[in-house]
Amino acid sequence: MKTVIGPTQRQFLADLRSYLDGLDPELVAATRAENIEDPMQPRENGRRFLRRLAADGWLGVSWPTEYGGQGRTEIEHWLFAEELYSRRLPNGLLTLNVIGPTLMLMGSEAQKADYLPRIINGDQVFAIGYSEPDAGSDLASLRTRAVRDGDEYVVNGQKIWTTGGDVATHYWLAARTGRPEDKHRGVSLFIVPMDAPGISITPIITQGGERTTSVFLDDVRIPASQRIGEENEGWAAIVCALNFERMFFHNEPRWELEQLAGWADAQGLLEGETPQAYALQERMGEHAVDVEICRLFALRGAGMLAAGQVPRAEASANKIWWGELRQRICNTGLDLVGEDGTIATGSPYAPAGGHLEHGLQSSPVWRFGGGTNEIQLDIIANHGLGMPR
Amino acid sequence: MTAFTLSPEEAQVQATARAFLRDFVDNSYLNEQEESATGFEPLRWVRMRDLGWSSVHLPDRVGGADGSLVDAALITRECGRAAYASPLLQTLRAATTMSALGADKTYDDVLSRIGDGEIATLVAPPDRAVVADVAAGGFVLSGRPVVVEWLAQADWVVLVLPTVGQDCIGAVVPADFLGDRAVEVPSIDNERIVRLDLDGLELPEDVVRSTNVSATEAAYALARADLLRASAMVGGAQDVVERTAKYALERHQFGQPLGRFQAVRHHLARMVIAADGAQLLCDDALDRAQPGADETAIAQAAVFAAGRAYVDVVLTAAQVHGGVGTTVEHILHHHFRRAKAMQLRSGQRSARLRELHHALVVRKEGVEGSLW
Numbered sequence A: 001m002k003t004v005i006g007p008t009q010r011q012f013l014a015d016l017r018s019y020l021d022g023l024d025p026e027l028v029a030a031t032r033a034e035n036i037e038d039p040m041q042p043r044e045n046g047r048r049f050l051r052r053l054a055a056d057g058w059l060g061v062s063w064p065t066e067y068g069g070q071g072r073t074e075i076e077h078w079l080f081a082e083e084l085y086s087r088r089l090p091n092g093l094l095t096l097n098v099i100g101p102t103l104m105l106m107g108s109e110a111q112k113a114d115y116l117p118r119i120i121n122g123d124q125v126f127a128i129g130y131s132e133p134d135a136g137s138d139l140a141s142l143r144t145r146a147v148r149d150g151d152e153y154v155v156n157g158q159k160i161w162t163t164g165g166d167v168a169t170h171y172w173l174a175a176r177t178g179r180p181e182d183k184h185r186g187v188s189l190f191i192v193p194m195d196a197p198g199i200s201i202t203p204i205i206t207q208g209g210e211r212t213t214s215v216f217l218d219d220v221r222i223p224a225s226q227r228i229g230e231e232n233e234g235w236a237a238i239v240c241a242l243n244f245e246r247m248f249f250h251n252e253p254r255w256e257l258e259q260l261a262g263w264a265d266a267q268g269l270l271e272g273e274t275p276q277a278y279a280l281q282e283r284m285g286e287h288a289v290d291v292e293i294c295r296l297f298a299l300r301g302a303g304m305l306a307a308g309q310v311p312r313a314e315a316s317a318n319k320i321w322w323g324e325l326r327q328r329i330c331n332t333g334l335d336l337v338g339e340d341g342t343i344a345t346g347s348p349y350a351p352a353g354g355h356l357e358h359g360l361q362s363s364p365v366w367r368f369g370g371g372t373n374e375i376q377l378d379i380i381a382n383h384g385l386g387m388p389r
Numbered sequence B: 001m002t003a004f005t006l007s008p009e010e011a012q013v014q015a016t017a018r019a020f021l022r023d024f025v026d027n028s029y030l031n032e033q034e035e036s037a038t039g040f041e042p043l044r045w046v047r048m049r050d051l052g053w054s055s056v057h058l059p060d061r062v063g064g065a066d067g068s069l070v071d072a073a074l075i076t077r078e079c080g081r082a083a084y085a086s087p088l089l090q091t092l093r094a095a096t097t098m099s100a101l102g103a104d105k106t107y108d109d110v111l112s113r114i115g116d117g118e119i120a121t122l123v124a125p126p127d128r129a130v131v132a133d134v135a136a137g138g139f140v141l142s143g144r145p146v147v148v149e150w151l152a153q154a155d156w157v158v159l160v161l162p163t164v165g166q167d168c169i170g171a172v173v174p175a176d177f178l179g180d181r182a183v184e185v186p187s188i189d190n191e192r193i194v195r196l197d198l199d200g201l202e203l204p205e206d207v208v209r210s211t212n213v214s215a216t217e218a219a220y221a222l223a224r225a226d227l228l229r230a231s232a233m234v235g236g237a238q239d240v241v242e243r244t245a246k247y248a249l250e251r252h253q254f255g256q257p258l259g260r261f262q263a264v265r266h267h268l269a270r271m272v273i274a275a276d277g278a279q280l281l282c283d284d285a286l287d288r289a290q291p292g293a294d295e296t297a298i299a300q301a302a303v304f305a306a307g308r309a310y311v312d313v314v315l316t317a318a319q320v321h322g323g324v325g326t327t328v329e330h331i332l333h334h335h336f337r338r339a340k341a342m343q344l345r346s347g348q349r350s351a352r353l354r355e356l357h358h359a360l361v362v363r364k365e366g367v368e369g370s371l372w
Helices: A007-021 A025-037 A044-055 A074-086 A093-106 A109-120 A180-186 A235-247 A252-266 A275-306 A313-342 A351-368 A373-384 B008-022 B027-035 B042-050 B069-082 B088-101 B108-115 B175-181 B215-250 B262-287 B293-326 B332-344 B349-361
Strands: A126-129 A145-149 A152-160 A170-176 A187-193 A199-205 A211-223 B120-123 B130-135 B138-143 B146-149 B156-162 B168-174 B182-185 B193-196 B202-204 B208-213
Touching: A007 A074, A025 A044, A074 A252, A074 A275, A093 A109, A093 A126, A093 A235, A145 A170, A152 A170, A152 A187, A170 A211, A180 A187, A187 A211, A187 A235, A235 A275, A235 A313, A252 A275, A252 A313, A252 A351, A275 A313, A275 B262, A275 B293, A275 B349, A313 A351, A313 A373, A313 B262, A373 B262, B008 B069, B069 B088, B069 B215, B069 B262, B088 B108, B088 B120, B088 B156, B088 B168, B088 B208, B088 B215, B108 B156, B120 B146, B130 B156, B156 B175, B156 B215, B168 B175, B168 B202, B168 B215, B175 B182, B208 B215, B215 B262, B215 B293, B215 B332, B262 B293, B293 B332, B293 B349
Parallel strands: A126 A170, B120 B156
Antiparallel strands: A145 A152, A152 A211, A170 A187, A199 A211, B130 B138, B138 B202, B146 B193, B156 B168, B168 B208, B182 B193
16 A cells, blocks of 8 residues: 655655745745735736746646656645645646646647746736636536637627636636537637737625636637637536646645644643643644645545546545635634634734634635535535436 | 555455455344354354464564555455454454564564464553553552453453553453453444453563553554554445445435435535545555654544544434434444444544644644644
8 A cells, every 4th residue: 555655755845845945035925925915816926936936947846848847746746736835825826737737638739839838937827717697616507608700709798706817817718609508518718818808807805805806808809729629618628627626725724723723822722731721622633633634635636647547526525625624724713712813814913813814704715616515515426426417 | 436556465455355254244144243142253263364364464473474554454444344343353453562562572472372363352441541550570450440342252462551650561461361350241333342340450570571661652553553443444434435325326215316316415425525534544544654653643643534434424324324224124233333332442532632633733843744
């Protein structure tokens, strides 16, 4: 029996840590502050940081060397993502971990030659355009239409929850090219420059302080060469990208448990033979076990990818565990803090730097983003257990 | 879902064990054995010995198969899947503990007897209910009575007990040495148990084979033994999930299979997640089960996760099965009772979680396997 972490992976991690420890402290501090405020989208400093990593050959750990990557397995790639998250630094998020690998599998040779070098250089950032006001997890009912006009498509419609829409350079856009009644069989996928004429972006501010956007498409013209795969066959690319997305959640719960432990320790709540200390130790112990399991769910998926398999139900299990655990840890933390927990992030008096409060405010997204957890449970029932649809 | 990576030899161990048990174990058989005088068939025990199960992970020099802890764990996992009760798990646990404490061959004579097919059990109360104090010519034990599996059927009893200080002792005695201190009591599951009162018992010097075992060493030895139980619980949880999924396809209500109702599908998916998480952690701990405190912590985490998962899945399975799952006509009742019993054999949940807290959360940077 062997698990996926071996000497090669340990050496990789040691090299990565030593590289990150040696980075310009000013760049790291600025990036970290920005990332803590809003981890969903690298802004000015985050972009600067990713370009630094790219220049030093650290982006695209599992990308093949022919595309400028390190040619390692998904296991090292996941360890990279986890390590950066543990330091609260961006790791390339959807662009590196989702769009790049999907393009490698589904893109045309011209698209790969065009996009992959610029992604791995840190020059391009993608935002994902699936959701619409009337279609959340039910992506088969998309209404945004792409109508063929010669060598181009003309797109009209509205997208919502496009996180990073205001910082992205490109849009990974799902649009209907077939009839509405064809459901998922009438959807195509396109790459569109975010500054294409006809695109307008409206910010949406969430309760957790993160920014997302609404995107309006008004007669946006897209060359047919920018369609991924055949017309009406975009669903395969969407499913592929979603599986990557659900695998590349990393060990954020570990970071949150660390915040909780650090705060409780500073308050002296974890020591002594009091009923309160005992109760807290019990909860911390169980969260710690769940954090270990979180890591193993992700590593199982990475191991499958490395072996050329596609995690489906396994990706869904990973996504559910991760999202629910983060919410549980932040909730436990605030229960423990009590009324001081009402002091918001930004105040020097906010317990645990406000991370638990901020975490809980952001937590609803973790349970439905990337497909609601209820949909994930259905995927497990279908693909993991063979239940009838 | 996707299984862990087994070597071809390990896969063979697993396949052989599964085939052997499938040959005779079903609910009627389990019911029959539970009602029998001995609780298991001695003839089957001989067969299991001949297959090399009880000494699979012992060194060649004591008649073992030189296998790994993983081999033993794969066998206990299959027993767990089958809800099969016998002194095998306890014998393997006792032997594992003696192997870990007796790298200097201290226990080789008893291990050889196990290799020959004798039965052993392990007394190591997880909540430190019994302690040993130095007395003239040996140790004297004190504390409250403890519950021990299969002692009445055992030839040997291995005791790992804390001393009044920080250290532990390891002792091994013939079962009849304990005489009428052991009283057979009914168990909530199909394993056999006794209530053993060790208070005031004097252990002569010659039965105490290991003195001054550090708490760390003892914890490591027992963590290895407990991983075998964790693996049995993982097997039990997996069987319950598979069995329940099968039932959800066969059983129709309101004109459709249960597996088409989203409420049922979500129950099933939650069961998969629980069982998978436990299996991943158990396998990781087995892989890392090398000497050292960090692996001990991971093993303890695996024991906790396995117990929690087994209990969680049987509770949900009973709901999906409805009335049929609660009768003695259905094998689920064995899993239901075994899940809670096996979990409780690790002691108090709150105590285990506090230990995990100290091991996983308080542990500082730079330690291999550290949470931070």
